[in-house]
Amino acid sequence: MESTRILLEAHEIPTHWYNIAADLPSPPAPPLMADGSVARPEQLGAIFPPAIVEQEMSLERWIEIPHEVREIFRLWRPAPLVRAVRLEEALGTPAKIFFKYEGVSPAGSHKPNSAVPQAYYNREAGIRRLTTETGAGQWGASLALAGQMFGLEVRIYMVRVSYDQKPYRRMMMQTWGAEVFSSPSQMTECGRKILAEMPDTAGSLGIAISEAVEEAAGRADTNYALGSVLNHVVMHQSIIGLEAKKQFDKIGLYPDVVIGPCGGGSSLGGIAFPFLGDKAAGDKRAANLRTVAVEPCSCPSLTKGRYTYDFGDASGFTPMMKMYTLGHDFVPAGIHAGGLRYHGASQHVSQLHAAGLIEAVAVPQLATFDAGVQFARLEGIIPAPESCHAIRVAIDEALKCKETGEEKVILFNLTGHGHFDMTSFERYFSGDLEDYEYPAEEVEKSLAKLPRFG
Amino acid sequence: MESTRILLEAHEIPTHWYNIAADLPSPPAPPLMADGSVARPEQLGAIFPPAIVEQEMSLERWIEIPHEVREIFRLWRPAPLVRAVRLEEALGTPAKIFFKYEGVSPAGSHKPNSAVPQAYYNREAGIRRLTTETGAGQWGASLALAGQMFGLEVRIYMVRVSYDQKPYRRMMMQTWGAEVFSSPSQMTECGRKILAEMPDTAGSLGIAISEAVEEAAGRADTNYALGSVLNHVVMHQSIIGLEAKKQFDKIGLYPDVVIGPCGGGSSLGGIAFPFLGDKAAGDKRAANLRTVAVEPCSCPSLTKGRYTYDFGDASGFTPMMKMYTLGHDFVPAGIHAGGLRYHGASQHVSQLHAAGLIEAVAVPQLATFDAGVQFARLEGIIPAPESCHAIRVAIDEALKCKETGEEKVILFNLTGHGHFDMTSFERYFSGDLEDYEYPAEEVEKSLAKLPRFG
Numbered sequence: 001m002e003s004t005r006i007l008l009e010a011h012e013i014p015t016h017w018y019n020i021a022a023d024l025p026s027p028p029a030p031p032l033m034a035d036g037s038v039a040r041p042e043q044l045g046a047i048f049p050p051a052i053v054e055q056e057m058s059l060e061r062w063i064e065i066p067h068e069v070r071e072i073f074r075l076w077r078p079a080p081l082v083r084a085v086r087l088e089e090a091l092g093t094p095a096k097i098f099f100k101y102e103g104v105s106p107a108g109s110h111k112p113n114s115a116v117p118q119a120y121y122n123r124e125a126g127i128r129r130l131t132t133e134t135g136a137g138q139w140g141a142s143l144a145l146a147g148q149m150f151g152l153e154v155r156i157y158m159v160r161v162s163y164d165q166k167p168y169r170r171m172m173m174q175t176w177g178a179e180v181f182s183s184p185s186q187m188t189e190c191g192r193k194i195l196a197e198m199p200d201t202a203g204s205l206g207i208a209i210s211e212a213v214e215e216a217a218g219r220a221d222t223n224y225a226l227g228s229v230l231n232h233v234v235m236h237q238s239i240i241g242l243e244a245k246k247q248f249d250k251i252g253l254y255p256d257v258v259i260g261p262c263g264g265g266s267s268l269g270g271i272a273f274p275f276l277g278d279k280a281a282g283d284k285r286a287a288n289l290r291t292v293a294v295e296p297c298s299c300p301s302l303t304k305g306r307y308t309y310d311f312g313d314a315s316g317f318t319p320m321m322k323m324y325t326l327g328h329d330f331v332p333a334g335i336h337a338g339g340l341r342y343h344g345a346s347q348h349v350s351q352l353h354a355a356g357l358i359e360a361v362a363v364p365q366l367a368t369f370d371a372g373v374q375f376a377r378l379e380g381i382i383p384a385p386e387s388c389h390a391i392r393v394a395i396d397e398a399l400k401c402k403e404t405g406e407e408k409v410i411l412f413n414l415t416g417h418g419h420f421d422m423t424s425f426e427r428y429f430s431g432d433l434e435d436y437e438y439p440a441e442e443v444e445k446s447l448a449k450l451p452r453f454g
Numbered sequence: 455m456e457s458t459r460i461l462l463e464a465h466e467i468p469t470h471w472y473n474i475a476a477d478l479p480s481p482p483a484p485p486l487m488a489d490g491s492v493a494r495p496e497q498l499g500a501i502f503p504p505a506i507v508e509q510e511m512s513l514e515r516w517i518e519i520p521h522e523v524r525e526i527f528r529l530w531r532p533a534p535l536v537r538a539v540r541l542e543e544a545l546g547t548p549a550k551i552f553f554k555y556e557g558v559s560p561a562g563s564h565k566p567n568s569a570v571p572q573a574y575y576n577r578e579a580g581i582r583r584l585t586t587e588t589g590a591g592q593w594g595a596s597l598a599l600a601g602q603m604f605g606l607e608v609r610i611y612m613v614r615v616s617y618d619q620k621p622y623r624r625m626m627m628q629t630w631g632a633e634v635f636s637s638p639s640q641m642t643e644c645g646r647k648i649l650a651e652m653p654d655t656a657g658s659l660g661i662a663i664s665e666a667v668e669e670a671a672g673r674a675d676t677n678y679a680l681g682s683v684l685n686h687v688v689m690h691q692s693i694i695g696l697e698a699k700k701q702f703d704k705i706g707l708y709p710d711v712v713i714g715p716c717g718g719g720s721s722l723g724g725i726a727f728p729f730l731g732d733k734a735a736g737d738k739r740a741a742n743l744r745t746v747a748v749e750p751c752s753c754p755s756l757t758k759g760r761y762t763y764d765f766g767d768a769s770g771f772t773p774m775m776k777m778y779t780l781g782h783d784f785v786p787a788g789i790h791a792g793g794l795r796y797h798g799a800s801q802h803v804s805q806l807h808a809a810g811l812i813e814a815v816a817v818p819q820l821a822t823f824d825a826g827v828q829f830a831r832l833e834g835i836i837p838a839p840e841s842c843h844a845i846r847v848a849i850d851e852a853l854k855c856k857e858t859g860e861e862k863v864i865l866f867n868l869t870g871h872g873h874f875d876m877t878s879f880e881r882y883f884s885g886d887l888e889d890y891e892y893p894a895e896e897v898e899k900s901l902a903k904l905p906r907f908g
Binding site: 003004009010011074075076086104105108148149168171172175176177373376377379380381382419420422426429 | 457458459461463464465528529530540558559560562599602603621622625626628629630631827830831833834835836873874876877879880883
């Protein structure tokens with residue numbers, strides 16, 4: 001019986017993360033403060049531990065994964081690389097379709113890959129408590145798990161509408177010992193202010209970030225943790241692509257196309273950057289490698305945004321980063337069911353896209369659920385809505401191969417399972433979901449308000 | 455880095471199931487009809503395909519797993535055997551604790567191990583449609599998945615209270631293409647009758663079974679599938695223990711104690727019977743092997759039931775089987791949160807318990823959730839409430855080893871994850887759950903009504 005799941009042993013968990021900052025075509029643009037001055041490490045130090053600040057700025061190609069972090073990873077890693085044989089057969093494609101399955105983590109997604117090291121470095125720095133924000137709860141659940149593993153208290157500000165309507169992931173966070181507050185909350189000054197002004201607000205990720213950052217900035221024993229976008233987070237996710245490379249080595253293959261869903265950028269960067277590193281190093285197998293970032297038509301930062309300096313958060317608290325952005329006051333349409341709602345894309349993903357090294361495609365919502373259901377019925381796994389974006393493009397690429405007869409090797413990142421997103425599938429089946437295209441003119445309106453630096 | 459997850463390759467998926475009927479201390483007692491006559495295979499043939507009827511009666515020790523079934527299994531099998539190192543350290547025990555993790559299946563439990571072959575044999579017999587009943591939905595989801603894999607329509611009668619209150623697994627079944635009806639339904643005669651008499655009924659597993667069997671018996675293209683209790687189901691689950699044996703061989707260990715949750719008996723039998731087979735064959739490593747069936751205090755068939763002939767279903771439609779039973783009209787207390795609600799235990803589990811070859815212990819509900827939360831916070835995986843029963847006893851056995859200093863090897867069956875049971879954990883945390891002991895005198899009252907044969 002031919003193996004369709006390519007497995008690795010615990011000792012094959014990578015020992016170092018890959019940092020693509022070392023291989024960018026030009027030096028990365030520095031983060032800027034709102035007055036145009038370059039942001040200093042100390043300004044990040046108020047809410048992040050020293051090791052994270054260092055990683056955020058680092059130009060080292062390889063950064064060692066601490067032993068204690070790998071000890072936790074081996075509870076579920078290495079993650080399997082799986083060949084989707086039944087999907088290939090159903091499509092009648094000569095392409096070989098592989099996916100890296102990150103849904104095997106206890107939290108059900110790739111997010112613990114960064115939550116675990118972030119919790120570790122904070123504990124090493126003497127921090128006792130972490131705060132964060134969460135929407136549907138994928139990141140909050142992962143930080144709850146990671147905090148529990150290293151004995152840290154975790155406080156999660158969960159967007160009110162999700163807190164009320166998506167209780168399962170909240171219960172999961174509580175099972176791992178985290179405290180979860182409906183945001184806006186009475187716990188913070190900004191939460192109290194917003195509640196006084198808008199008692200019936202549904203909350204937003206922007207408000208929840210403000211609450212989590214306020215608490216972390218105000219207490220010496222407390223730091224803040226972010227689940228995507230920042231350089232260190234994307235680098236932590238490189239473990240996905242590094243494992244996939246080892247797995248392809250075992251079967252003597254190398255991908256022609258690497259596909260990832262793209263919101264903040266850590267799932268795309270996580271699977272693709274190690275292969276782009278091969279390309280930068282002149283590896284012949286990677287000479288014609290294509291990398292495709294898949295984003296929703298309703299949040300099309302790479303395909304419709306502008307490459308410019310913008311704030312990382314909705315309120316303009318953070319330094320500005322040079323990235324593809326829809327404007328930091330972008331609000332995703334209510335009809336959009338999945339994640340991938342961030343207004344920008346990570347700096348490195350943005351820079352590589354600007355340099356023509358990463359393709360980007362925006363896909364309409366219904367087509368992603370079509371693909372996700374087709375996948376679930378053939379391969380079993382019910383994918384998270386974010387992962388459905390990558391599946392859509394993997395199927396489209398495989399169908400192109402059917403036309404051309406090319407036997408391409410396609411790799412995509414199956415970032416998580418959809419067990420906590422079943423209501424989105426129900427909305428899809430009952431016809432409640434629609435396609436929505438974000439209007440390009442909104443981007444111009446939003447960006448016109450910004451200071452211009454780059 | 456020492457491996458704590460012992461993995462197998464796809465080609466190591468067992469090629470044969472183990473049938474303990476060949477190794478029982480005495481021939482199994484035959485199923486009887488209500489009039490005391492021995493049930494004939496044709497009577498099962500109305501709702502089961504020939505291969506399943508044959509397996510149900512078979513005394514062959516090894517039965518080949520069809521190639522097509524193994525092809526589906528390799529989407530997620532072999533399942534990992536995991537050493538719970540962090541749990542051992544937290545307990546300070548010299549024991550080695552291992553679990554076989556069946557939550558890796560797309561449905562999240564061990565149930566597809568039988569759903570897949572049942573769907574296969576039905577398709578081979580020319581059947582186009584399967585019916586079944588489901589409570590919380592673990593079995594229904596597994597049959598939906600399996601039916602989809604072999605192109606069969608699946609109709610699931612889901613107990614009304616679960617249909618209304620546990621929508622996530624219903625959505626999962628629908629994602630895999632199954633039709634799900636709230637039971638009692640308008641689809642069947644017995645459903646319509648009950649609705650007319652009791653329009654506000656919450657439904658019950660007994661009613662749902664009656665609906666599923668009625669539809670299957672009345673249509674030539676339709677069969678019925680059951681998720682536990684019957685001999686063929688328990689045998690299909692032997693793949694769990696057979697894989698575990700190969701995994702222990704790789705690390706040169708053998709379990710001293712094998713522990714499984716016990717409702718109908720397929721998860722206990724699935725992990726334990728292959729080791730009991732070694733014992734029957736005189737394998738010295740198994741000479742002192744202990745097998746422990748863990749049941750809830752609120753449904754204590756092995757510890758408080760009587761070993762006698764009783765009906766398999768609540769309504770008395772099925773043949774009678776000789777088994778430990780609380781009486782077929784047993785109704786689990788509303789306070790009981792998990793599965794393991796069946797009134798009896800599989801014939802082979804019952805016979806082995808009666809012969810002193812399987813120990814049984816009943817555990818109170820709160821202690822199982824205590825154990826499950828402790829496990830989740832150390833090992834990451836949030837276990838299903840059923841699995842928490844096995845974890846409770848594994849921890850208790852490990853604590854005994856701490857007192858005696860024995861370095862025992864403990865193996866338990868982690869039958870599934872708790873992603874769809876988070877409301878039970880919330881009830882536990884909020885103090886809504888209580889312990890409940892089923893009163894022994896109820897058993898006598900219920901059994902007094904039965905015809906007596908053995």
